[in-house]
Structure formats: C-alpha cells, structure tokens
Amino acid sequence: MTDFAKTRSLFQLPQGLVYLDGNSLGALPKAAVARVNSMMRDEWGKMLICGWNSAGWINQPALVGDRIGKLIGAPGGTVVVGDKLSIKVYQALASALEINAGRKVILSDTGNFPSDLYITEGLIKSLDKGHRLKLCEPETVADSLTEDVAVLLLTEVDYKTGRLHDMVSLTRKAHEKGILTIWDLAHSAGALPVDVSAADADFAVGCTYKYLNSGPGGPAFMYLAPRLANQARPALAGWLGHEQPFAFDPEYRPAEGVQRMRIGTPPIIQLAALEASLDIWDMVEMKDVRRKSVELSDLFIRLVEAGCPELKLASPRDSGQRGSQVSFQFEYGYAAMQALIERGLTGDFRAPDIMRFGFTPLYIDAGDVTKAASIIEEVMVNRLWDNAKYFAQSTVT
Numbered sequence: 023m024t025d026f027a028k029t030r031s032l033f034q035l036p037q038g039l040v041y042l043d044g045n046s047l048g049a050l051p052k053a054a055v056a057r058v059n060s061m062m063r064d065e066w067g068k069m070l071i072c073g074w075n076s077a078g079w080i081n082q083p084a085l086v087g088d089r090i091g092k093l094i095g096a097p098g099g100t101v102v103v104g105d106k107l108s109i110k111v112y113q114a115l116a117s118a119l120e121i122n123a124g125r126k127v128i129l130s131d132t133g134n135f136p137s138d139l140y141i142t143e144g145l146i147k148s149l150d151k152g153h154r155l156k157l158c159e160p161e162t163v164a165d166s167l168t169e170d171v172a173v174l175l176l177t178e179v180d181y182k183t184g185r186l187h188d189m190v191s192l193t194r195k196a197h198e199k200g201i202l203t204i205w206d207l208a209h210s211a212g213a214l215p216v217d218v219s220a221a222d223a224d225f226a227v228g229c230t231y232k233y234l235n236s237g238p239g240g241p242a243f244m245y246l247a248p249r250l251a252n253q254a255r256p257a258l259a260g261w262l263g264h265e266q267p268f269a270f271d272p273e274y275r276p277a278e279g280v281q282r283m284r285i286g287t288p289p290i291i292q293l294a295a296l297e298a299s300l301d302i303w304d305m306v307e308m309k310d311v312r313r314k315s316v317e318l319s320d321l322f323i324r325l326v327e328a329g330c331p332e333l334k335l336a337s338p339r340d341s342g343q344r345g346s347q348v349s350f351q352f353e354y355g356y357a358a359m360q361a362l363i364e365r366g367l368t369g370d371f372r373a374p375d376i377m378r379f380g381f382t383p384l385y386i387d388a389g390d391v392t393k394a395a396s397i398i399e400e401v402m403v404n405r406l407w408d409n410a411k412y413f414a415q416s417t418v419t
Contacts, residue, residue, distance in 0.1 A: 024310035026383055032302050033235075033385040040367045040394045045209060045347045045380025048235030054298035061294040073290075082297075083288045084281065087243060089300045090234070093308065094207060094226065095217030096245050102280045103296070104288040107208060107229045107242040109258065111141050111175075113283055114225040114244065116257035118173045118202040119145075119153065121250065125172035126153045129201075131160045133180040138206060142175065160185060164195050171201045178216070179209035179345030182372050184337040186214075186345050189221045197222065208232060211243075213315065213346035213382075215308040218245050225250075233346070233382060234303070236296035244283050251279040260285030302384065314383035316341040318391050319348050322379065325395035326350065330402040336376055347380045356419060357412035358401060365406075367397040371419045 033049040035041055041049060065077040074080045087101035094101070115128070128142055139155065146153045158166040160180065167174065174196045178187050193203045204225040210216050212233030218226045224247050231240035246254055256276065261267050262284040265277045276282035320341055326333060333350040352358055352375060359371045369379040379394070401407055 024306050024314075026310075026314060026387065029302055029305060029384040030387065035385060038366055040386075040390045040397070042367065042369045042379040042381065042386065042390075042394055044235075044382035044386070045213070045232055045378070046370050047238060048212075048232055048299070048382065049385050050237070051235055051295075051299045051302055053301060054235075054237070054295040057298040058291060058294045061291060066290075079288070079290045082290065082293045083284055086293055086296060086300070087280070089297075089303075090211065090230070090243050091245070093216070093234075093303060094211055094228075094245065095215075095219045095221075096226075097219060097248065100248060100251070100280050101243055101245045102283055103230070103241050103243045103293065105242055105285050107206075107227060108137055108141055109285065110227040110242045110244040110283075111138050111204070111206065112145060113256055113258050113285075114204045114227055115142060115145055115173060115175060116149075117250075117254040118204060118225060119149070120255055120257070121253060122172040122200070122202050125170055125200075126151070127168075127171045128153060128155050128173045128175055129163070129166055129171045130155065130157055130175045131163055132157050133160045133182065133185065134175070134177050135181050135206065135208065138175060138177065160187070163187070163192060167192075167195050167199050167201060169199055171196075171199065173202050173204060175204045175206070177206040177208060179213065179347075181209055182336070182376050182378070183349050184209075184345045184347040186338070186343050189216070189218075189223065193221045193223055209345050209347070212303070212311075214312050218247075223247065225254075230296050230299075232380075234296065235299040235384075236292060240292050240296060241289050244280065246280040246283060248279070252276075254282070256282050256285075258285060262286060262288075306384065311383050312346075315346040315381050318381045318383065318386060318388065319344065319346065321388060322348055322381070322391045322395060325392065326398055329395060329399035332402060333377070333398075346382070347378060349376050349378045351375045352377055354407055354413075356415060357409070358407035359419075360412040361401045361407040361409070362397055364412075365397050365401065367394050373419070 083104045091101040202224045207228035211228045226245040230236035336349040338344045355377045
C-alpha cells in the first residue's frame, strides 16, 4: 500500500499553495536539489570529462529508461531516455512509415496535441511520398482503422479534456488491419497504470516533466517493441545510436534495439533530477495512484459542480474514461484562472475556454481538493474574475 503522506513530504511546495497543475509541470522532489548539486560538484566538478566513464553518464539513458519502463509495463532494455518528446515522435513516426511502406495514411484524432500533428505534417512534406494525415473524432477512431492506414498516432490521454483512449482495444484493432501504433504517453506515464507489453504497442513516447517530476524541459523517453527492435531504422540517426559511437565510423550502423534511437549527448544534469524523482516512484504502486487519483478528481467534480453551475464539465464524467485531470469550460476561463492563481490555486488554461486541473496523489490530497473547490466557488459566485488585470494574457497560459 502506497504511503501518500510520506510521498507528499518528499516534495517541495510553497506554503499555502494548492497546486493542481502537475499535469503540466510536476513539483520539485526535495532530493533533486541535493542530487543535482552532488552531480555538479562531485561528478562534473571533480571528474570533468572522466564522468562519462567514472560516473556512468554514458549509460544513464538506458538505466533511467529501465526505471521508467517499470512504470509503463516495458521489459528491460526497451526504453531509452533523452532528447525531447517532439524528436521522439518524429523518430517513431518515420520508422513506422518505413516499416509499413506500402501504405500512405497516418491516422490521428482531433484531440491530439497539436505538436504531434505539426511534426506529422512536417515529416509528410519532407518525405514527399504521397502520405497524408487523416483526423477523426476521438469517438470514431476504431471505425476509422482501414486498410490504407499505415500508422495510428494517438495521445492516450487528451491534453485538454483528459479523455482516455483504450490502448489495448485500439492497438488490437489496428493490428488486425496491419496498422502500426504509436502511443504518446505524455499525460499517462505516472498518472495511471500503463502496460505497453500487454497492449502490444509498437512504439510509445512520453515526457518526464509532468507526472514524473524531472523539472522544466526534462528529457523524453521512447519505447520500442522487441519484435521491431532491430527492424526500425532511425531516420533521425545520431552518433550515440551507432553500434560503436567512439569508432567514429563515417557510415552509420545502428546499435541493437532501442539504443539505436539515441541521438546526441544526453542531458546529464536533468537526468540527475529525474533519478531523484524515480526514487520516490520506487515507493509507489501505480494501482494505488490510480485509485487515489479517481477519488480526488471525483470529489473535485462534485464540489465544483455543486458550487459553480456556470462551469461546464469538459472531461468525461466516468472516471474509467478519464485520465488524471479534470477540465471545465467557461467563456472567460483565462481570466478566471488568473483570479484563482492569485488566490493560491494553480491550474492552467487551454484555448479557447478550458480551465484545466491535474491530480497528482503523490503530493495532492483531499484537503487540497476541498480548498481548491472553495476558492473556485468564491471566484465564480462573486465574479472576481471580472477584472481587467485578469484579461491581460501572458505568453504561457
């Protein structure tokens, strides 16, 4: 049984703040400060370039990848960490299209994160081989899996609404049609139980700065199914994905398995912070995280709807169809969110009208949820959002 009181004590949060934005940027693990300081002082500071061997920096992408693999149901040696999520989406998509070269359609849904769609369109233009991106409504993905589709590219949990796709069912139906799958786990890893092996996913990618608490700009991870490990060719190939990086061979020869998806020098300082967070995750059972997340989000929905009828629930009401976030629609959602933040409740806003709140049981409890609902009711009932200063939009919303 996970001790959430203990995990909460391991994170640094400002006194009095209710932080419901861990789905956008996770809180700071207290141990990360000492871990990063130690890495900089004792490894970088004292070892300098020798740290690649003496401190094991060169192997961190694989070692940390295995630790993340435990959270997403991936066997050892199938996950690697490094680069950014956008790069990992690009790599996975390019490889999948090459494997399924006889087909030209990439299927995604209208709720997918725009960056994944931008990357897809850009790759289509670069390849110039007649591929096209087809978007369908989230509810019609299964019915849109046709024989001309090469790749199904989906974010498991919708970034706006928290709507949850059925990875197992959709992957099975895709495979029945000869379609490869790429799952973006940006809002899944660390939020709910994921089992890429049981789902038989082909590729999976995700970031670590949300629920996995690696810090702003933290590295991404990539999973490559063992059956494709030596078939997938990285279109974006880098020297650390070479089978012998320090042979400095002018011709690229891919490393074994997912290691071929490494590109450049890994972010060692950020990986140190991620390791400190994963130490906390070693104390956690994902089934407990999911259970607590559902309890907190269901409580939040009940309290907010009871006190704020003008807010419209944008997330699925059924917790089985929802990730670890709850969104409400409100015409003046941006201004309302700024009013909430000023009063000690941090969520975020997604255009055009989504007020978004994330539930991270490692450091959020029922008391936080009750306080959050009270602040929201105060702001909405008294129209405290209706102030010119709250309408001045910042760059990051």
